Every structure is written in C-alpha cells, then in structure tokens.
Amino acid sequence: MPVITFPHMGYVYIALKSIFKTLGGEVVVPPRPNKNTITLASKYAPELVCLPLKINLGNFIEAINLGANLIVTGGGEGPCRYGYYGEIQRRILKDLGYDFDLVMVNQTKGIEIIKKFKYITKTKSTWDTLKALYFGWNKMKLIELAEDNLRASRPFEMVEGESERVFLKILQEIDNMKILKEIKDFSGYINESFSKINIEKKDGYLKIAIVGEVFMVLEPFVNFNIEKRLAEMGIFVDRTVKITNWLKRVWLFDSEARSEIKMIKELAKPYLKEHIGGEGIYSIGQSILSKARGYDGVIQIAPFTCMPEIVAYSIFPKVMQKEKIPVLSLFLDEHSVETGIMTRVEAFVDLIKRQGKNKHQ
Ligand code: SF4
The missing domain is CATH 3.40.50 (Rossmann fold)
Known part of the structure; x- marks a missing residue:
C-alpha cells in the first residue's frame, strides 16, 4: 500500500x-x-x-x-x-x-x-474521486476564508495574538472534518468567530498588496512570515495569490474568475502582452488593480532566478512611474537573511508613509 x-x-x-x-x-x-x-x-x-x-x-x-x-x-x-x-x-x-x-x-x-x-489511491470509482476532490476543494475555500479574516483582523486587534489564536483553532477544526456535511455552515462560524475579536482601526492605516510567485507568497517560512510582520506594523495586507483562484484560473470553470483574469490581463497589456509562465503577467496586472482598489504599495515576492517574476521585475519601473504605485521587489533564496529583508520592508513602509498617500477612513 x-x-x-x-x-x-x-x-x-x-x-x-x-x-x-x-x-x-x-x-x-x-x-x-x-x-x-x-x-x-x-x-x-x-x-x-x-x-x-x-x-x-x-x-x-x-x-x-x-x-x-x-x-x-x-x-x-x-x-x-x-x-x-x-x-x-x-x-x-x-x-x-x-x-x-x-x-x-x-x-x-x-x-x-x-x-x-x-x-x-487505487480507487476504482470516479464518483468517489470527484467527491473527495470536492471535499478538499471546499476545505481549501474555508482555509482561505479564515486567512482573509485573519488578515482583516490582525493589524487592528486590541489583544495581541488573539486573531492568530482564533485562526489556528479554526484550522484545526477544518483539519479534523471527516465528512462533507461538517463543512455546511462553517463559513458562517468562521466569520462569527472573527467578528468577536476586538479591533480598532486607526485613521490613515496603510494597505499593501502582495503579489508574486505562488509558493513564495503562500509559504510563511520562506517569506519570513511577511504578512504577520506587516500586520504587526498595523498594515492591512491583501494577498492576491490564492490556491482556489489559481486553480480556477487554469480550469476557467468560473465566470467570475474568467472576467477577473480578462481584466487583469487587460491591465497588464500595455506592459506585458503574453503569459510568460508562473504569475508574471498577474503580478503586473494585480499591482495595477491594487492601485485602483486604493492600496498604497505593492510587495513582489519571488525566488531568486524565477524567470516570470524577473520579467515582471524588469517592467515594474515603468509601472511605478505610469501608475504611480510604489513596488518593492524581494527576491529570496536559502541565503536570504530575515533582518536584511525586514529592514528593506520597513524602509519601504516609511517611504510610502512619507508619500502621504496613506489616508483610509
Ligand atoms: S521559474 Fe521556478 S519559481 Fe518561477 S514560476 Fe517557474 S517554477 Fe516557479
């Protein structure tokens, strides 16, 4: 076996x-x-x-x-x-x-x-396989919903660490689910659990979007848990890369996903016309979209030598100039040191603050 x-x-x-x-x-x-x-x-x-x-x-x-x-x-x-x-x-x-x-x-x-x-799995039944895939897919959607809630709550929590505690408990509960029935109504429970956390949003908080290569954006160990570090600075973070979106994009089974992809590619078109692999074209398009959505800056995270992200990186100076959105590119490998990376992130945050484009009510 x-x-x-x-x-x-x-x-x-x-x-x-x-x-x-x-x-x-x-x-x-x-x-x-x-x-x-x-x-x-x-x-x-x-x-x-x-x-x-x-x-x-x-x-x-x-x-x-x-x-x-x-x-x-x-x-x-x-x-x-x-x-x-x-x-x-x-x-x-x-x-x-x-x-x-x-x-x-x-x-x-x-x-x-x-x-x-x-x-x-040596399973003969296509129906059982589809059901198992559907179960996994729905668990992934719940995980992403919990992550969205975590990102919305953590920068503003009154009690340090409370959002993460709630998040980890929810993750454990999702992990323990054995049958599809348990998933029903769980999204309501996730939203409700986070809504109980005391938060205080200060005027003028910054909003930063994270774009880049999927593994580097999703895996906290390799990106030095950048989402948490930014949240600790009181910054709202949006991660544009999600597994379910990524799969919807390759399978194109969802009309909402199809129109979003079309829009992102249209936005990227003046700078990059073709899909070049990985997230390259999406890093450009999502950055422009983030500006339209009121974000103050973009952080691109990618592995050293990642071809699609290097192409995006070479285009970002033009994007920054024309679209007026600051972008920080972090290319990481096994030799990257957290202190050095976080110093650059802090300097970037200071720069955005100084630009005075950081007022959100
Ligand atoms: S070049 Fe490597 S890191 Fe970059 S998208 Fe392709 S596989 Fe991923």
Whole structure:
C-alpha cells in the first residue's frame, strides 16, 4: 500500500491530506519547511534552481525518512521551469538511492487529475474521486476564508495574538472534518468567530498588496512570515495569490474568475502582452488593480532566478512611474537573511508613509 506525501505550501496540506485520506490512502505530511529542509535542499539541489523546487526536495527527503514511498507533485507544463520540476526531483532522489514512486499531476488537465488521483489511491470509482476532490476543494475555500479574516483582523486587534489564536483553532477544526456535511455552515462560524475579536482601526492605516510567485507568497517560512510582520506594523495586507483562484484560473470553470483574469490581463497589456509562465503577467496586472482598489504599495515576492517574476521585475519601473504605485521587489533564496529583508520592508513602509498617500477612513 503506498504511503503518500506531497509538497508543503502554506496550509494546502490540510486539503490534500483530506482528499487522499477520504480515498483511503495513507498519508505522511512532511514537516513544515524548516532549517533542516533548507540544509537538505542546499546539499542536493542544483544551486541555481528555484527555491520552491529546493524546499520541496528537502521536504520529500524528510517525508521519505518518515515512511512515505509515493510522492505526488505538480508540474508537467511550462513555459517556465515548473514544467520539468517533478522530473528533476525524481532524478535527484533516485540518484540518492531512495526507493519511491513519483506521480506528477498536471493541474491544467481536469480529466488527468481524476485519473491520477484514482491511480494514486487505487480507487476504482470516479464518483468517489470527484467527491473527495470536492471535499478538499471546499476545505481549501474555508482555509482561505479564515486567512482573509485573519488578515482583516490582525493589524487592528486590541489583544495581541488573539486573531492568530482564533485562526489556528479554526484550522484545526477544518483539519479534523471527516465528512462533507461538517463543512455546511462553517463559513458562517468562521466569520462569527472573527467578528468577536476586538479591533480598532486607526485613521490613515496603510494597505499593501502582495503579489508574486505562488509558493513564495503562500509559504510563511520562506517569506519570513511577511504578512504577520506587516500586520504587526498595523498594515492591512491583501494577498492576491490564492490556491482556489489559481486553480480556477487554469480550469476557467468560473465566470467570475474568467472576467477577473480578462481584466487583469487587460491591465497588464500595455506592459506585458503574453503569459510568460508562473504569475508574471498577474503580478503586473494585480499591482495595477491594487492601485485602483486604493492600496498604497505593492510587495513582489519571488525566488531568486524565477524567470516570470524577473520579467515582471524588469517592467515594474515603468509601472511605478505610469501608475504611480510604489513596488518593492524581494527576491529570496536559502541565503536570504530575515533582518536584511525586514529592514528593506520597513524602509519601504516609511517611504510610502512619507508619500502621504496613506489616508483610509
Ligand atoms: S514560476 Fe518561477 S519559481 Fe516557479 S517554477 Fe517557474 S521559474 Fe521556478
């Protein structure tokens, strides 16, 4: 019987674990990315590959050492390096002598996803697979709703740490859900739990949007928990990258998602006409949209050597000049040091404050 593992990225593991377990699979969730993950990653991954590939690789080694023997990962489609991600990881791990199977799921192909999940869990029923995927999808939506509430509450909370306590409790409850029925009405419970937190919004608080490469934006360990750090400065943060939006975008099954994508691409068009892989075009479009939505600045987060984000970075000076929105670009790798990064973030916040475009009622 395969023991399944997968990459860690924010809280996505809760949804993935749930899908595999619902289908009767045994799962090893890798430890949250940590110093040991980075040490393993730096030792075995090629120096100049993207940080997400390295962190995933380190996590896979940790999971195999905990008993996993089937890795499920994304990939198989470019145009950036994401297309051959899984294959590189497979070869490195095989060269290291690990005994495992690796299944690469191309998230752009709906039918393939169902087939691969059936293969992974040895489930014969398409209906059961669809139900499990639907369950995981709904858990992910609840997680994102909780994250939205956390972001709205944390910068203004009267009791330090209260929003995070509520958030972690809710996450645990979502993680514990075993059947679809438990999800019903849970979004109301999430909103209600956060509404009980005492908050005080001061006039003139800053609003910053975070754009960039999906893994770097979603995984707090690699981005030095930037959302929390900004909230501690009293700044409202919006994260433009979400897993459900990302999947809606590739599957295009939702008319709201379709029109939003169209709008974002239109906004980016004067600067970048084509999809160049990753989030590149969305980083540009979302930054312009954030300005229209009243944000004071944008922080772009990406791994060192990420091609689509480097293209976006080279375009940002024009965007800043024409759209009048300040952008700070943070390119991170395993050598990045938190103090240095946070000094740059604080300087950026000071700059926005000085520009005096920070008045929100
Ligand atoms: S988007 Fe960037 S980090 Fe992600 S695989 Fe492509 S090049 Fe690497």
